[in-house]
Every structure is written in structure tokens, then in C-alpha cells.
Amino acid sequence: xxxxxxxxxxxxxxxxxxxxxxxxxxxxxxxxxxxxxxxxxxxxxxxxxxxxxxxxxxxxxxxxxxxxxxxxxxxxxxxxxxxxxxxxxxxxxxxxxxxxxxxxxxxxxxxxxxxxxxxxxxxxxxxxxxxxxxxxxxxxxxxxxxxxxxxxxxxxxxxxxxxxxxxxxxxxxxxxxxxxxxxxxxxxxxxxxxxxxxxxxxxxxxxxxxxxxxxxxxxxxxxxxxxxxxxxxxxxxxxxxxxxxxx
Amino acid sequence: xxxxxxxxxxxxxxxxxxxxxxxxxxxxxxxxxxxxxxxxxxxxxxxxxxxxxxxxxxxxxxxxxxxxxxxxxxxxxxxxxxxxxxxxxxxxxxxxxxxxxxxxxxxxxxxx
Amino acid sequence: xxxxxxxxxxxxxxxxxxxxxxxxxxxxxxxxxxxxxxxxxxxxxxxxxxxxxxxxxxxxxxxxxxxxxxxxxxxxxxxxxxxxxxxxxxxxxxxxxxxxxxxxxxxxxxxxxxxxxxxxxxxxxxxxxxxxxxxxxxxxxxxxxxxxxxxxxxxxxxxxxxxxxxxxxxxxxxxxxxxxxxxxxxxxxxxxxxxxxxxxxxxxxxxxxxxxxxxxxxxxxxxxxxxxxxxxxxxxxxxxxxxxxxxxxxxxxxxxxxxxxxxxxxxxxxxxxxxxxxxxxxxxxxxxxxxxxxxxxxxxxxxxxxxxxxxxxxxxxxxxxxxxxxxxxxxxxxxxxxxxxxxxxxxxxxxxxxxxxxxxxxxxxxxxxxxxxxxxxxxxxxxxxxxxxxxxxxxxxxxxxxxxxxxxxxxxxxxxxxxxxxxxxxxxxxxxxxxxxxxxxxxxxxxxxxxxxxxxxxxxxxxxxxxxxxxxxxxxxxxxxxxxxxxxxxxxxxxxxxxxxxxxxxxxxxxxxxxxxxxxxxxxxxxxxxxxxxxxxxxxxxxxxxxxxxxxx
Numbered sequence: 001x002x003x004x005x006x007x008x009x010x011x012x013x014x015x016x017x018x019x020x021x022x023x024x025x026x027x028x029x030x031x032x033x034x035x036x037x038x039x040x041x042x043x044x045x046x047x048x049x050x051x052x053x054x055x056x057x058x059x060x061x062x063x064x065x066x067x068x069x070x071x072x073x074x075x076x077x078x079x080x081x082x083x084x085x086x087x088x089x090x091x092x093x094x095x096x097x098x099x100x101x102x103x104x105x106x107x108x109x110x111x112x113x114x115x116x117x118x119x120x121x122x123x124x125x126x127x128x129x130x131x132x133x134x135x136x137x138x139x140x141x142x143x144x145x146x147x148x149x150x151x152x153x154x155x156x157x158x159x160x161x162x163x164x165x166x167x168x169x170x171x172x173x174x175x176x177x178x179x180x181x182x183x184x185x186x187x188x189x190x191x192x193x194x195x196x197x198x199x200x201x202x203x204x205x206x207x208x209x210x211x212x213x214x215x216x217x218x219x220x221x222x223x224x225x226x227x228x229x230x231x232x233x234x235x236x237x238x239x240x241x242x243x244x245x246x247x
Numbered sequence: 248x249x250x251x252x253x254x255x256x257x258x259x260x261x262x263x264x265x266x267x268x269x270x271x272x273x274x275x276x277x278x279x280x281x282x283x284x285x286x287x288x289x290x291x292x293x294x295x296x297x298x299x300x301x302x303x304x305x306x307x308x309x310x311x312x313x314x315x316x317x318x319x320x321x322x323x324x325x326x327x328x329x330x331x332x333x334x335x336x337x338x339x340x341x342x343x344x345x346x347x348x349x350x351x352x353x354x355x356x357x358x359x
Numbered sequence: 360x361x362x363x364x365x366x367x368x369x370x371x372x373x374x375x376x377x378x379x380x381x382x383x384x385x386x387x388x389x390x391x392x393x394x395x396x397x398x399x400x401x402x403x404x405x406x407x408x409x410x411x412x413x414x415x416x417x418x419x420x421x422x423x424x425x426x427x428x429x430x431x432x433x434x435x436x437x438x439x440x441x442x443x444x445x446x447x448x449x450x451x452x453x454x455x456x457x458x459x460x461x462x463x464x465x466x467x468x469x470x471x472x473x474x475x476x477x478x479x480x481x482x483x484x485x486x487x488x489x490x491x492x493x494x495x496x497x498x499x500x501x502x503x504x505x506x507x508x509x510x511x512x513x514x515x516x517x518x519x520x521x522x523x524x525x526x527x528x529x530x531x532x533x534x535x536x537x538x539x540x541x542x543x544x545x546x547x548x549x550x551x552x553x554x555x556x557x558x559x560x561x562x563x564x565x566x567x568x569x570x571x572x573x574x575x576x577x578x579x580x581x582x583x584x585x586x587x588x589x590x591x592x593x594x595x596x597x598x599x600x601x602x603x604x605x606x607x608x609x610x611x612x613x614x615x616x617x618x619x620x621x622x623x624x625x626x627x628x629x630x631x632x633x634x635x636x637x638x639x640x641x642x643x644x645x646x647x648x649x650x651x652x653x654x655x656x657x658x659x660x661x662x663x664x665x666x667x668x669x670x671x672x673x674x675x676x677x678x679x680x681x682x683x684x685x686x687x688x689x690x691x692x693x694x695x696x697x698x699x700x701x702x703x704x705x706x707x708x709x710x711x712x713x714x715x716x717x718x719x720x721x722x723x724x725x726x727x728x729x730x731x732x733x734x735x736x737x738x739x740x741x742x743x744x745x746x747x748x749x750x751x752x753x754x755x756x757x758x759x760x761x762x763x764x765x766x767x768x769x770x771x772x773x774x775x776x777x778x779x780x781x782x783x784x785x786x787x788x789x790x791x792x793x794x795x796x797x798x799x800x801x802x803x804x805x806x807x808x809x810x811x812x813x814x815x816x817x818x819x820x821x822x823x824x825x826x827x828x829x830x831x832x833x834x835x836x837x838x839x840x841x842x843x844x845x846x847x848x849x850x851x852x853x854x855x856x857x858x859x860x861x862x863x864x865x866x867x868x869x870x871x872x873x874x875x876x877x878x879x880x881x882x883x884x885x886x887x888x889x890x891x892x893x894x895x896x897x898x899x900x901x902x903x904x905x906x907x908x909x910x911x912x
Contacts, residue, residue, distance in 0.1 A: 023882075024474035024551075034476045034550040040329060041542045044336040045580045051340045052584035052614045055347050056599060062357055064605060077279060084275050092268040095259075095319045102258045142595035174605040180597035184588070228319045232312045238275075239304035243282035247300075328549065339577045342664055346683075347613045350668060354677035355607075 020216045032218050039222040043229050046192075050233055053188065057181050057240060064174035066167060070150050071178030072244035073162035074139060076130065080242040083126045084234065090119035091231040098224045101207075101217040109220070110207050116227070117200045120193055127190055134179070141180045147172045162246070182241055189237060192230050199223060257324040267318045271311050278307040363641065363712050364865050366783065372860035374781040378878040393478030394881055399464035400779070401485050403772075406460060407848065409451040409492055416444035418841065421803075421834040427827050429820035437820035438505035439521070443495070445508030446526060450533045451492050453764055454622060457629035458540055458575075459488070461771045462568045464779060466544060468872035468879065469562050471553025471888045476546040484539040491533035498522045498529060507818060509619070512600040512611040516592040523593060527586040534579045534586075534618075537625070541575025544568050553871075555890035559653070562870055562894055563646060566653040567632025570660035574621040574628075578664070582618030585611055612671050620667040624659055627727075627759060630767030631656070631698055634720050637770050638702050640868040641717035642709025645895035648701045655694035655701075662691040672743050681740045688738030695731055699724060714866075715786065718793040719770035726762025726800065730755055733808065748818075751811025757804045766796070769847060776851065777861030781877045784854040788846065796843030802836025869900050 018028060025031040061068045097112030137156070138146035150172040153159035203223060206212065212220045286299035317323040322333055366372070379396045389397055419440050423431040432440070463481065467474050475481050498504060504526045506515040515523050548561075548569050589611065591597050598604030600611045639646045646652055668676055668684040676684075702724060711717070733755040737743050746752065777783050806829040811817075815826045822830070864873040875884050892899040 022478075024472065024476075024478065030550060034546055037328065037332070037550060038477055038480075038542060038546045040332045041545055041576055044332065044339075045538055045542075045576055047336045047340050047580075048343070048577055049580035049584050051343050052581050052588070052617075054340075055344050055614070056588070056610055058344060058348070059351050059607065059610060060599075060605070062351070063355065065357075067605075081275065081279055085272065088268065088271045088275065091271075091315060091319055092264055095264045096261060099258065099261055099264070141597040176598050177605050180591070180599050184591060184597070184599075188587075225320055228315050231319075232315055235311045235315070236308050239278050239282070239308050243278060243304055245300065246282045247285040335573075335577070339664065343581060343617055346665065346668075347610075347617075349683055350609075350613065350676045350680035353679035354675075 018215070028216075035218045035222055036225075039225050043225060046229060050185075050188070053181065053185050054236070054240075057185065060174075060177050060181065061240075061244075064171065064177060067150075067171050067174035068178045069245045070153075070159065070164055070167060070172075071175045071182065072242060073164055073246075074134075074137070074149065074156075074158050075182075075242045076133075076158070077242055077246070079126055079130055080238055083123050084238045086119050086123045086126070087231050087234050090116045090123070091228055093119065094224050094227045098217065098221050101212045101220045104213045104215075106207065106210055106213040109213060110204060113200060113204045113207055117197060117204060120197045120200065124190060124193060124197070127186065134183075139175075139179050140183065141176045145176050145179075147175070150175050185237055185241065189230065189233050192233070196223075196227055196230055199226075259318065259321060259324065263318060267314050270314055274307050274311045278304055281307070361712055362714060362786075363643070363867055364714065364783070364786070365862075365867055366859055366865055367862040369859055372862060374860060374878070375876045377880065378781070378876065379881045380878050382881045391482070393474065393482060395463050395467055395475045395478065395481055396779070396879065396881075398481050398485055399460050399462075402455065402459040402463065402488070405485075405489060405492065406452055406456055409447055410844075412496070413444055413447040413452055414841065414844065416440050416447065418837065420444060421837040423820055424822070424830045425827075425834050427822050427824045427830075432820070434820045435505055436503075438507075438818070439503030441818060442504050442507050442526075443499050446504075446530065447492075447495060448760075449508060449622070449626075450530050451488070451495060453626040453760060454533070454537055455488060455540070456626070456764070456768045457633060457771060458544070458568060458571060458625075459484070461564075461633065461768075461775060462544060462629055463540070465775065465872055466547060466565060466568060467551070468875070468883050469565050469870060470548065470551060471556050471871050471884070471890060472547065472551040473882045473884075473887075475543050476551055477543050480539050480543055484536045484543070487532050487536035487539070491529045491531075491536065494525055494529035494532065498525045501525075509615065510586075510589060510611075512589065512592070512608040513602070516589055516600055516611075524590055527590055531583055531586045534583050537575045538579045541572035541579075544572040545576065548572075553888050553890055557890075559650065560890055560892075560894050561653075562632075563635035563649065563652050563656070564629075564632035567628045567635070567656045570656040571625045571628040574625045574660050574663060578618040578621035578625075581614055582622075585614035585618070588614070609671070609675055612674055613668070616667040616670045617664075620670060621660075621663045623756075623759070624663040626764050627767075628656055628659060630723070630764045630771075633767045633771035633774070634702060634723055635698075636868070636870070637716045637720040637774050638705050639895050640774070640866050641714060641720070642706050642711050643897060644705055644709040645893075645897070646701065647704035647707075648697075649894065651697055652701050655697045658694040659691065662687065662694065666691050666738075669738055669740075669743070672740050673747055685738055685740045685743075689735070692731065692735055692738070699728055699731075713790070715784070715789040715793050716770045716774035718790055718797075719766045719773065722793065722797045722800075723763055723766045723770065726758050726766065726797075730758030730760075730763055733758065746811055748816055749811035750807040750815045750817055753817050754804050754807035754811060757807070762800055762804070769793070769796070772847070772851070774866070775872075776854070777865045778872055778877045778879070780855060780858070781861055782854050782858030783861045783865060784847075784858055785850050788850050792843055792846035792850070795839060795846070799836050799839030799841070799843045803833050803840050804836070806830070806832045806836075867900065867904075869895050869897060874903065 021028055021031060025034070093112045093115040097109050097116060100108035100112055134140055137149065138144050139149070147169070149156035149159050150167045151169065153164035153166055203220065207220075281303050282300065286303060288299065289297045291297070316333060322329055379394055389401065392398060419432070420437070423429070423437055429437060463475070502522060504519075504521045504523055506519055506521070506523060510523065510527065548565060588599055592600050598606045600606045600608050602608065635646050635652060666684055666688045668680055669688045672681055733751070737746055737752065737755060773784060773789060810826055810829050813826065815822050861877050863876055866873070871888055871890070872879070874888070
């Protein structure tokens with residue numbers, strides 16, 4: 001029996017009707033449930049969005065496997081692995097943050113969100129290092145792309161370390177497709193990280209003000225879902241891009 | 248009271264999260280280690296070569312992703328609707344990849 | 360001729376003083392509204408605007424095709440005209456048409472809720488739609504794009520220097536509008552139903568929108584990434600679709616059609632939902648085989664995902680893929696046919712009357728059937744090889760989209776006009792418009808089937824002279840069609856001030872939206888309804904008429 005007359009936020013009414021309950025909902029459960037479901041549907045759209053890139057990757061890896069191997073050898077496993085550890089740990093801290101919100105630990109929540117934020121920034125920092133290395137070596141598609149690392153592997157430290165043999169010119173040119181997918185996929189992932197970190201910043205401020213530790217955890221919980229999804233994308237990107245063949 | 252009902256579902260304990268974190272870190276280490284080892288191939292039919300390395304890498308990645316979905320994203324403790332939503336997303340992704348492959352496998356597989 | 364229209368006594372009837380239109384005033388109350396009904400009206404106005412722009416472009420096409428030579432405009436300009444016609448009509452009219460107007464307005468009312476689950480996202484959807492639309496207009500103003508609405512690579516990535524990027528961006532933004540609308544509907548239908556409103560008591564309109572929404576959410580992101588990749592290819596030359604760099608142009612088509620085939624179901628399913636409601640009301644009979652119709656909506660949505668490569672039969676996919684996709688295409692025709700059968704059986708032994716919405720619904724049933732059957736000819740790969748890229752395809756999709764979807768849209772607008780505005784439109788002129796539209800449509804598009812089988816290619820400004828007479832027929836029909844579409848704009852706007860007061864339920868329809876005032880309150884219902892009867896329950900309606908609650912205020 002909800003109606004639209006202004007609800008008196010007196011003591012008795014308040015318990016029934018928290019300030020954050022929007023008027024088109026009947027109860028906080030319905031509202032929280034709805035928001036959660038909506039976030040999952042949004043994540044479905046993200047799955048399909050990245051799905052197109054994974055499809056492209058699959059096809060071209062099959063077609064140009066040697067070029068993909070050589071391209072993958074240009075990536076640094078220590079950096080990529082470290083990034084993976086950072087992101088997985090940030091997923092853990094995010095999950096802990098949700099737990100803190102659920103158990104109303106405000107300082108714990110702020111700490112967890114800050115840690116997640118820092119780990120996320122760390123990830124982006126490492127990515128920046130990796131990208132600048134690619135730029136230096138002219139491995140960015142479209143921008144004076146250079147084939148010398150693949151035609152003459154001894155001239156390139158990473159290729160030499162991986163024991164690459166010189167490649168035929170036509171296959172070497174296909175390394176550009178590998179790097180296109182590398183930049184498209186990790187770039188799109190990084191874009192999602194940047195958006196996530198920005199929202200985290202906002203959340204830290206709100207968490208400090210106690211917005212999420214008075215029973216209304218929906219925002220934190222649903223952001224957590226987004227953050228875990230970004231982590232999952234990386235869980236797949238890491239082996240597919242960095243670990244193609246190291247033997 | 249009603250405000251607590253929001254999480255009528257189980258609040259997952261930090262111990263579980265820590266366990267999953269450990270599993271994920273181990274999984275990462277294993278997948279890096281496995282990429283340095285040549286796991287060989289399986290040739291069930293002439294011309295059909297299945298390399299084990301990518302399969303192992305993908306299997307480990309899928310396991311890690313499943314752990315994140317079930318525990319960090321609380322799907323194990325969520326409604327059937329949530330589970331259905333996750334499955335439909337995975338299914339659609341597999342349709343996209345699989346049916347596109349139907350064209351490529353029969354036309355231009357392993358060619359350059 | 361008998362009619363079921365039942366209006367209150369016009370001498371004393373008034374539009375209810377308190378309703379969603381009068382609740383707040385001022386432009387900001389509209390631009391910042393969360394009310395799903397106001398957002399629906401915003402969409403209705405903007406959609407009509409884009410429809411007429413797309414229609415003007417269609418007029419230009421038909422004008423050019425009056426003569427065999429490319430004499431009205433340069434061939435490049437002609438390419439731009441048909442491309443923009445396609446882009447605007449598909450992304451900015453057909454995809455949002457029924458869902459964003461009627462779906463937005465009615466779904467909360469039909470399920471007994473106060474609003475959609477996410478009102479702010481709903482408003483965001485409209486702003487995204489407007490942004491995309493304005494960008495498309497900007498594109499037109501700055502020279503247009505000439506690749507065809509399908510942006511086929513490598514033409515769009517390497518061989519044209521027209522506004523591919525801005526058009527792609529416009530479509531990308533409109534895609535997100537669509538995704539958010541679909542997301543909103545799915546969440547609303549799952550989580551906001553009134554007590555007693557189980558899934559199988561929902562109106563079939565809601566089922567149809569649910570199925571279309573699943574398509575919107577799952578398919579649209581794939582075309583989004585396809586557009587992103589085209590943009591990257593065009594600007595940076597990344598090589599993903601470029602054969603000289605080892606890319607495959609067909610990959611773009613796979614990603615593009617993975618969305619664009621479900622897109623046609625996104626367009627038609629809501630229209631089918633409208634037809635279910637209209638046919639039931641104007642036969643005074645429950646829809647035959649409710650469960651079959653409900654599940655066929657879901658089946659169309661699911662199977663629609665498996666058939667996209669039937670748009671690529673001649674593009675270079677493998678023969679094996681052709682066989683697989685051709686077989687699956689046969690399968691997807693079945694649920695659509697099930698609906699047509701069920702509607703026909705609904706009509707059988709019903710008390711049929713011929714008000715305007717029903718005229719449009721009859722038009723839909725006939726024209727969609729023809730369009731759908733010709734789709735089967737195209738799904739069979741053997742015949743498709745000869746018919747594809749000819750006017751047969753153009754006729755096929757215009758039959759289903761214009762003869763089908765647009766007629767359903769008009770049917771729905773007329774059917775729910777009294778609910779949305781509180782006023783009836785003038786019946787006689789609207790029936791005339793419906794008939795004129797039907798005649799004009801057939802004159803326009805039926806000759807195109809013949810042209811296609813005779814071999815006239817699509818997207819060409821010039822053609823062999825022996826095709827001229829059929830083209831002249833088609834253009835003549837287009838003129839009649841234009842009149843048929845212009846009339847509703849005129850009399851509907853007229854009815855806002857001079858139309859008869861409609862009352863709650865001029866059609867004596869079932870459905871929760873008809874049990875409350877017209878126009879509705881902002882919160883839809885004065886008291887939250889409890890659903891204690893089946894859908895399309897005309898006996899319950901008889902009992903209700905005794906204790907009908909009329910307007911508030």
C-alpha cells in the first residue's frame with residue numbers, strides 16, 4: 001500500500017521507509033535486488049562487447065600463429081604477471097570492501113577501497129611502462145610500425161632472449177595484427193579500469209562520509225561486480241596475449 | 248530489521264575470500280610455469296592437431312574466472328535468476344565465437 | 360458498421376484534472392523527468408521527427424528511380440541518400456519505435472508497477488538517442504556517408520572518405536540507448552510485477568518486449584565493438600579488416616550481422632506484441648494459445664541469434680557455413696508462423712469490428728506473412744544467390760519492416776492514443792488513412808519483388824530501361840504512402856485539442872492499463888492493483904464494469 005504522498009520522515013515512518021528507498025519500489029529488498037540484477041545485465045553487455053575482440057583474436061591467432069608467438073615474446077612476462085597479481089589482489093580487496101560494508105565497518109571499507117584504488121593505479125602504471133616500451137620499439141600498429149624485431153630477432157633483446165628465429169617477410173607483417181589486437185584488447189580493458197578507478201575515487205569520499213555502512217550497500221556491491229568483471233577479462237587476456245608460447 | 252534483510256543471503260567470510268585469493272595466485276603461477284613447458288600435441292585424426300598448451304592455459308583461466316564469479320561475485324550464494332543470467336552470457340559468448348568459427352574452420356583454418 | 364468504442368457522455372466528460380501531463384509544468388519538468396510516460400512522449404515526438412527525415416530521403420530515392428538514368432542526382436549522392444535513409448530508419452526509428460514509446464509507456468502499467476525499475480537510466484536512454492540522432496543529422500549536413508547502412512569493409516575502412524566515423528559514432532550511441540532500454544525492461548519485468556501478476560498472466564505485449572529486450576542487451580554490444588574496430592581501422596590502419604595486412608573483411612560482417620540479424624527481431628517483436636493486444640480486443644476474445652505465443656516470442660529471440668550469416672551467403676563464407684545457417688534460418692521462420700496461426704485462430708468465431716487499430720493489424724497480418732514467406736525464399740541458399748542484392752531483398756525487408764512493423768506501430772499508437780492523451784482520434788479519417796497506407800504500400804513495394812526477380816540490383820541509381828514501368832508504379836505508390844503517413848500526424852495533433860474525451864476504457868479492453876484513468880496519474884494507479892484474473896479475461900471485464908473507478912480529481 002505505497003502511495004505518493006510525501007512520507008513523513010518521523011521515527012516510526014523512517015524505520016519503514018529509509019531515505020534511500022526510491023518511491024517506485026515497495027521495499028529495500030526489491031530495490032537492492034533490482035539494482036543487482038541490472039548490474040549483472042550490464043555485465044552481460046560487457047561480455048558480448050569484449051566477445052567480439054576475443055573472436056577476432058581467435059581467428060587471427062589461428063591464421064598467423066608464428067606471428068602471434070613472436071609478438072607475444074615481445075611482451076614482458078614479469079610485468080604482465082606482476083600486473084595479474086596486482087589485479088587479482090585488488091579483486092580480493094574489493095571483495096573485502098563489500099564485506100566491510102555489509103558488516104558496517106566504515107574504516108575497514110575505506111581502507112579496502114583505498115587499497116583497491118592504489119592497486120588499480122599500480123596496474124595502470126605498469127601498463128604505461130609496457131605501452132611506452134612498445135611505442136619506443138615502433139610496435140604500435142599504424143604509427144611507423146617496424147618489422148625489424150621480427151626480421152632480425154638478434155637486434156631485439158626480447159626476441160633474442162626468447163630464442164626467436166628470423167621470420168619470413170609476409171608473416172612478419174602479420175605481427176601488426178597481433179599488436180592491433182593487443183592494443184585494442186588491453187586498451188579497452190585499461191579504459192574500463194580507468195572508469196573503475198574514477199568511480200572508486202568517488203566511492204572513497206562517500207564511504208568516508210558513511211554512505212555505505214548504514215545498511216545501503218548496493219552501490220559498493222554492484223561496483224564490486226564491475227571490478228571483478230574487469231579482473232576476469234584480464235584473467236583471460238594475460239595467458240592469451242602474454243603466454244602464447246614460451247617453449 | 249528490514250535493512251538487514253537486504254543481505255538475507257549469506258555474507259561471505261573473509262576466510263573464504265583469502266582462500267580464493269590464494270587459489271587465484273597459485274593458478275597464475277601455474278599458468279606461467281606451464282607456458283614454459285612444451286606439453287605436446289594430440290592428433291586424433293590426420294590433419295587435426297590439438298596442442299595442449301593453449302588448452303591448459305584456457306582451462307586454468309576458466310577455473311580462475313569461475314572462482315571469481317562464484318565467490319567474489321557471490322553467485323554461489325545468489326538467486327537462480329543470477330545464475331541463469333551468468334549462464335546466458337557465457338552461452339551467448341560461446342555462440343558468437345563458436346558459430347563464427349563454423350565459417351572459419353570450414354574455409355580458412357590454420358592458413359597463411 | 361458495429362463498433363466496440365464506448366465513450367463517456369461527451370456533454371459531461373472531462374479530461375481528469377490530475378494526470379501525468381498536468382502534474383508538473385515547464386520544460387525542465389519534461390527534460391529532467393523520471394516518469395516513464397513522459398519519456399515515452401519525448402520519444403514519440405523525436406521518433407516522428409526522424410521518421411519524416413528518413414521518409415524524405417526515401418522520397419528522394421523513389422524520385423531518382425523514376426527514370427533509368429542517374430539524372431536527378433550524382434550516383435555518389437544517391438549512395439549517400441539510401442545510406443542515410445537506412446541508418447536513420449533502422450537505428451533512429453524502427454529499433455526504438457514501439458519499445459521506447461509504447462513499451463516505455465505501458466509496461467509498468469501492464470505489470471502493475473509505478474514506474475520502470477531504473478527511471479534515470481530511462482531518461483539517459485532518451486538523451487543518448489537524441490545525441491546519436493543529432494550526430495546523424497550533423498553527418499547528413501556535412502556530406503553524408505555512402506557505404507550503405509551495413510558499413511561493409513573494406514569499402515568503409517579504406518575506400519571512401521565520407522563521414523563513416525561520425526555515422527558509426529551515431530549508431531554506437533544509439534546502440535547504448537537501445538541497450539539501456541532493454542536492460543530496464545528486463546529488470547522491470549522480472550522484479551516489479553504487482554502481487555498476483557505471474558509470468559503467464561502478463562499481456563503478450565510484455566512477453567514480446569521481454570524477448571526483444573534480451574536481444575537488445577545481448578546483441579547490440581557486438582555491433583558496438585564492430586564499429587569501434589572500423590573506427591580504429593580507419594584512423595590508425597590497425598589491419599584487422601585489411602587483407603593487405605592479413606586481416607579479414609568478412610570478420611566485420613560476422614560481427615556486424617551478429618547484431619543486425621537479431622536487430623530485425625528487436626524491431627518486429629514489439630510490433631507483434633501490439634498485434635496480440637489489438638487482435639484480442641477487436642475480436643473480443645482471448646488470444647488463442649497464449650502459451651504458444653509467449654514462448655514463440657522467446658523462441659524467435661533465441662533462434663534469431665543463430666542465423667546471422669544468411670546475410671553473407673554470397674560474401675565468401677564457406678559452403679558448410681552456408682548450409683548450417685540456411686537450415687537454421689528455416690527453423691527461425693517457425694515461431695513467427697506460429698504467431699500468425701494463433702492470431703488467425705483468435706479471430707475465428709470472434710466478434711470482429713474494424714476500428715483503425717484493427718485495420719492496421721489486418722494489414723500487418725497480410726503483409727508480414729508475405730514478407731516472412733519471401734524471407735524463406737531468401738533463406739534457401741540456392742535461391743538467395745539469385746535474389747540477394749536485388750530489389751527482391753529490398754521488397755522483402757520493406758514488407759516486414761514497413762508493412763509489418765510500421766503498421767503495428769501505427770496500430771499501437773491509435774490503440775493506446777486514448778490512454779496516453781485522454782482523447783480519441785477521429786475514427787473515419789483514421790480508417791481512411793489506414794486504407795490509403797495499405798494501398799500505397801502495396802503499390803510501392805510489390806513491384807519491387809518483380810523487379811528483384813527480373814534482376815534489378817539494389818543500391819543503384821540507374822537501371823536498364825525495361826525496368827522503368829515497375830519503378831514508376833513504385834514511385835507512384837510511394838506518393839500515396841506518403842499521404843497515408845502524413846494524415847495521422849495531422850489528425851492526431853488535431854485530436855489533442857478537439858478529440859472526444861475517451862474515458863478510461865474506450866475499447867473495453869482487458870489489461871491493467873485500461874482499468875485506470877486516461878491520461879494516467881503519474882504513479883499510474885491510485886491503489887496498487889492485485890492481479891487476480893487471467894490475461895484477456897473478458898468475463899472478468901464484464902464483472903468489473905459494474906464497479907469501475909473513473910478519474911481522480
